[in-house]
Amino acid sequence: MRIVVGVAVVRDGKVLAAYRAGPDGGWEFPGGKVEPGETEEQAAVREIREELDLEIKVGASLGPAVGIDERHRLHVYLASIVAGEPVLREHAELRWFARDELDETTWLVPDRPFVRELLHQL
Template sequence: MADAADSFWQSRDVQIVVGVAVVRDGLVLAAYRPGPDGGWEFPGGKVEPGETDEQAAVRELREELDLEIKVGESLGPGVDISEAYRLHVYRAVIVAGDPVLREHSELRWFAPDDLDESDWLVPDRPFVRALRTDR
């Protein structure tokens, strides 16, 4: 769920983007975004008009990874990606399916202690730290 500070951003026409930290058997799923500015990220995408963060997370993981998920708690306050975008990340568990690679170049399950060893996109890094300390 978005926190009170995030309502400020929503009033400024900032596009909310959700990321999902899928946790299974103590491991965290990450997706690699290819390209010159690429790196590891939590899969997800933009919240469409009329959607909640949770609805967007479910839709995006169904589209990107062919997963059905149950969205859990937020991993902290939103993080600015740019002046136009703000990232919210939620913990989730898989209800059905196995991840299918569709939009990223690689998927990987990370142990919490190994999360810091990878090249994460800058906006995702605070949520990586939250996952490591929230065990």
């Protein structure tokens, strides 16, 4: 089972989301696969640097990992920006969501439990 890390980057009470286009598209927490020899936190820092050109500080987990498919599990962490502004590289769109805009139904299914937990923390 391979772990995929998602990162809920929070700034000024808003969370950064990335839109994955396509027939199964939707909003997701940006991130990616943990490589061999990497911790989940290290993978989160690397993936956000590669995808968004941001330097982040990884914070608390938003709960236990959930299944994406038969081979992957998603684990989402809170994070804050240390340096940079998000750059759109791999997704169709980036958006900052205020707490009252976080409608979990517009998110990819594996991300939804983390959206619910995030609502309790914002």
